[in-house]
Amino acid sequence: MFTMDDFVEEDxxxxRKVAEEVPLPASEEDKKVLADLMEYVQNSQDTEIALKYGLRAGIGLAAPQVNISKRMIAVHLKxxxxxxxxYALFNPKLVSHSIERSYLTAGEGCLSVNRPISxxxxxxxxxxxSGTNIEGEDxxxxxxxxxxxxxxHEIDHLNGIMFYDHINHDDPFNVPETYIPIER
Known part of the structure; x- marks a missing residue:
């Protein structure tokens, strides 16, 4: 099980590296890492387990955050x-996207960033x-x-991009009126 001791910090x-593709079919070692990523995210949302092991709550996690430069992510949210x-995925790819944009009204955070960023x-x-799950299914x-x-956010981690790279540093709270605000 991953704990906060396994996380690397933003520096x-x-x-900042582009993570390597996971050869498929995945090895047992890679399957274990992917399962452990999901286990962390699920455990971090369970108050009792999170308190017992000192886990920061998260809804997603990418392998580079636990010092493994491979293209794996886990996301667990409502x-x-x-x-x-x-979903826990090997080699996830952004296949297509809308022109329309959105943003979290509360801003984003990251388990590898231990400071508030507005x-x-x-x-x-x-x-x-698209991606491949732990059973090898597309x-x-x-x-x-x-x-x-x-x-x-998690796919960005696989490409060496941090969430704050996207923030307009001259005017961090300015977004066009056409952007859709997402409450969390």
Missing amino acids: NPIL NEKGELIS GYVPRYARIKV VQLRLKGLASICFQ
Whole structure:
């Protein structure tokens, strides 16, 4: 099980590298890492377990954040309708996206960033993602709202991009009126 001791902080160079593709079919070692990523995200949302192990709550996690430069992510959250969106994927790719943009009104955070960073992070409002699950099945997802934002955040980690790279540093809270605000 991953704990906060396994996380690298934002100044670690691994977070700025493009992560390597996972050879498929995945090895047992890679399957374990992917399962452990999902386990962390789920455990971090369980108050009792999080308190016992000192876990910071998160809705997504990418392998580079635990010092593994491979293209793996886990996302576990409830969407606006209360439906569970829970996927652990090898080699996720952003296949297509809307022109329309959105942002989290509360801003974004990151388990590898231990300081508050203010500002809106512009994201695509709707995306299509493909990847391979732990059973080796191809997965295609159409996402919007919080799920879309979370998947973009985690895929960015695989490409060496941090969420704050997207913030307009001259005017961090300025977003065009056409952007869709997403409450969390």
